[in-house]
Amino acid sequence: MAxxxxxxxxxxxxxxxxAVFDFNLEVKxxxxxxxxxxxxxxxxxxxxxxxxxxxxTSGELYLDDVLINDIAPVDRNMAMVFQNYxxxxxxxxxxxLAFGLKMRKFPVEILDENNNHILIVDKYKINDLKYDIxxxxxxxxxxxxxxxxxxxxxxxxLTEDELNNIIKNREKDIKKNQEEIKRLEENPxxxxxxxxxxxKEQIDEKVNxxxxxxxxxxxxxxxxxxxxxxxxxxxALGRAIVRNPKVFLMDEPLSNxxxxxxxxxxxxxxxxxxxxxxxxxxxxxxQTEAMTMADRMVVMKDGYIQQIGTPKELYFNPVNxxxxxxxxxxxxxxxxxxxxxxxxxxxxxxxxxxxPKKEVLKDSEIKIKLNEELRNRLKDYVNKYVILGIRPEDxxxxxxxxxxxxxxxxxxxxxxxxxxxxxxIYSSINNQNLTLKTENEVNGKEHQEFNVRLKLDKVHFFDPxxxxxxx
Amino acid sequence: xxxxxxQKVVRRIDFETSNNIALRVDKRKSKRAGSIGFKIFAYxxxxxxxxxxxxxxxxxxxxxFQAPExxxxxxxxxxxxxxxxxxxxxxxxNVSGFWMALGYTICHTVCFTAISLFIAIIxxxxxxxxxxxxxxxxxxxxxxxxxxxxxxxxxPNYIIALKMGINQNVFGLILPGIVNVFGIxxxxxxxxxxxNSVLESAExxxxxxxxxxxxxxxxxxxxVIITYVILxxxxxxNEYLWPLIMQSSGSPVQTxxxxxxxxYPGLGNYADGFVRSAGMILITIPIITVYGVFQKYFLSQxxxxxxx
Numbered sequence: 001m002a003x004x005x006x007x008x009x010x011x012x013x014x015x016x017x018x019a020v021f022d023f024n025l026e027v028k029x030x031x032x033x034x035x036x037x038x039x040x041x042x043x044x045x046x047x048x049x050x051x052x053x054x055x056x057t058s059g060e061l062y063l064d065d066v067l068i069n070d071i072a073p074v075d076r077n078m079a080m081v082f083q084n085y086x087x088x089x090x091x092x093x094x095x096x097l098a099f100g101l102k103m104r105k106f107p108v109e110i111l112d113e114n115n116n117h118i119l120i121v122d123k124y125k126i127n128d129l130k131y132d133i134x135x136x137x138x139x140x141x142x143x144x145x146x147x148x149x150x151x152x153x154x155x156x157x158l159t160e161d162e163l164n165n166i167i168k169n170r171e172k173d174i175k176k177n178q179e180e181i182k183r184l185e186e187n188p189x190x191x192x193x194x195x196x197x198x199x200k201e202q203i204d205e206k207v208n209x210x211x212x213x214x215x216x217x218x219x220x221x222x223x224x225x226x227x228x229x230x231x232x233x234x235x236a237l238g239r240a241i242v243r244n245p246k247v248f249l250m251d252e253p254l255s256n257x258x259x260x261x262x263x264x265x266x267x268x269x270x271x272x273x274x275x276x277x278x279x280x281x282x283x284x285x286x287q288t289e290a291m292t293m294a295d296r297m298v299v300m301k302d303g304y305i306q307q308i309g310t311p312k313e314l315y316f317n318p319v320n321x322x323x324x325x326x327x328x329x330x331x332x333x334x335x336x337x338x339x340x341x342x343x344x345x346x347x348x349x350x351x352x353x354x355x356p357k358k359e360v361l362k363d364s365e366i367k368i369k370l371n372e373e374l375r376n377r378l379k380d381y382v383n384k385y386v387i388l389g390i391r392p393e394d395x396x397x398x399x400x401x402x403x404x405x406x407x408x409x410x411x412x413x414x415x416x417x418x419x420x421x422x423x424x425i426y427s428s429i430n431n432q433n434l435t436l437k438t439e440n441e442v443n444g445k446e447h448q449e450f451n452v453r454l455k456l457d458k459v460h461f462f463d464p465x466x467x468x469x470x471x
Numbered sequence: 472x473x474x475x476x477x478q479k480v481v482r483r484i485d486f487e488t489s490n491n492i493a494l495r496v497d498k499r500k501s502k503r504a505g506s507i508g509f510k511i512f513a514y515x516x517x518x519x520x521x522x523x524x525x526x527x528x529x530x531x532x533x534x535x536f537q538a539p540e541x542x543x544x545x546x547x548x549x550x551x552x553x554x555x556x557x558x559x560x561x562x563x564x565n566v567s568g569f570w571m572a573l574g575y576t577i578c579h580t581v582c583f584t585a586i587s588l589f590i591a592i593i594x595x596x597x598x599x600x601x602x603x604x605x606x607x608x609x610x611x612x613x614x615x616x617x618x619x620x621x622x623x624x625x626x627p628n629y630i631i632a633l634k635m636g637i638n639q640n641v642f643g644l645i646l647p648g649i650v651n652v653f654g655i656x657x658x659x660x661x662x663x664x665x666x667n668s669v670l671e672s673a674e675x676x677x678x679x680x681x682x683x684x685x686x687x688x689x690x691x692x693x694x695v696i697i698t699y700v701i702l703x704x705x706x707x708x709n710e711y712l713w714p715l716i717m718q719s720s721g722s723p724v725q726t727x728x729x730x731x732x733x734x735y736p737g738l739g740n741y742a743d744g745f746v747r748s749a750g751m752i753l754i755t756i757p758i759i760t761v762y763g764v765f766q767k768y769f770l771s772q773x774x775x776x777x778x779x
Contacts, residue, residue, distance in 0.1 A: 088687060090693070103676050103682065
């Protein structure tokens, strides 16, 4: 069982750069969550905060309803796979796998002569409560100081009443904690246990199990330097599996592998996830990886969550231009245009002579006739600038002669790429790029004019100002 | 007019023709590095230098094996002892205070190397892998102490040693200079190549800082630690000036370097010279052994391979 809850998590680095803004997410047990986004979007930071390697500036992080903001990485019972594997080069594969088990101590219950549990006073909880009391007392003192400062005419954000309220509440909390401590001290509540290192045989067993899952048994005595990239990656995975953690964390684990191995390891990780069944949080910048592996995806940009959902949801119902463009390869086409109440007119995009970064939109005569449903969708955008988005596979080469149906446009090809089973044609219309995917065989001539039909039921419209989808 | 002339001076390079020229390069002149000619030159040159270094040492070695009653002929270069004997070594070892001095020297060398290595590891780790305020200032100050020559520190060190009273025992040799800044920077430079993710992974595996240092960092920096050990052992073993200063302050501690003058038992003839040679060889043997054993690890990089 492992549920993770992120509540309003923020991360501000010491140099005042904010990497993550108000991150909210609930990860269910046994779920495979993929955080995906371009580099620098805060996905790795989020993962490292979850692992405990990075402090959380504000917000709350729960693992199984326990607040783990300030808990050390060791005690979170998570295992992480790093991008560069982070194997210990001086240890053999076996030692690499066993290291995490050797370092840890595990609680073992102590039984009396009749094999019954011995009840003792829960010292940890008492210490915890005492720690809280100390914290509350500090807060009270702080508030008292602030009140004193207020009376002497200093500027402080809170009013006196609010500060008094804080003091009152904290005093109540202290009383509650003290009562709780008294109760705990009088009634022994936990089983007596001791921390024990794992016996060698058990470590052996676990390492052998993990290495058999990953096919590493023949290499147990080798050092990481004598392994191939894929094998090293598997050792890194094995190190996580051996520990039997509540949560798997993976930080771009496949980006150091070559393309073929990456595809292979992708399916292997999915299989292992199904076998082991632990909650997994996976970070990647590769949307293909995310699409193929995820139960749910979290798309991030510049520290903000853009959209959370299953790969299908994200692919077919993106909420904004960023998600629409990020998911899917080749990415979605965006046509700038004008809705006049009936049709969508595609703008001619020209460079501004004075400022090369700006562009000038000019009217053209190319129009796409929209059906009733789309007109309805755009009813708030009559006589306004909108962006039409359509995926490359929803554009079809049109060889018929009736060009007046309204959903057929004439485009000019720039370049075509043959992928074997399909061809990607890069073309343009009114200076706007349009990529299309086709399974037909195409003559790879450049600057050729041909007709393309849009599947109007697959079209998305976006608001150019908010970049959100128009529903 | 002047401007026009200046503009004409600038010659444009026609890259297409320059490519054609490159194809017509004289093949005899354009040889790749590592050609046989260069190899022969390198071997001859290196052999010559090695010979210059080793040959005097070899002559001393032969000298030390000469029988005491031998009268060497000045016209002959002895490449082999006339009458082979180990008697000179026996004489040298029985010089008064030899074993005591050996004990002190070993104690000095081992303790100094071990303690300074420990300090260097901890400080280097702190400076590379931990984040704290003023880190740059601290490492800057440490680096600045390297600019101060050791001789300048001798008088203050001497006074401190006297005040602390450590000049009466072997600590007077060990403690001054125990923070070896050179060692710290040597280790620091190497530790910077160890990726942080390894340490993070160790942290998630349940290592605290000390375990991180001794289970991960130290084994991974084995090559550089061995380099440091060799350099420090050699320099500490050979130290002469500081032990002499300590001795002059009334310290009973005598190192091997200080008793070298005693390898002159006054046997007459040329025998004293042979004993002195044997004494010198005796003193150098431990260092040569240390070097011989550890030299294959000397800054070998093969340990850090396999990180990616």
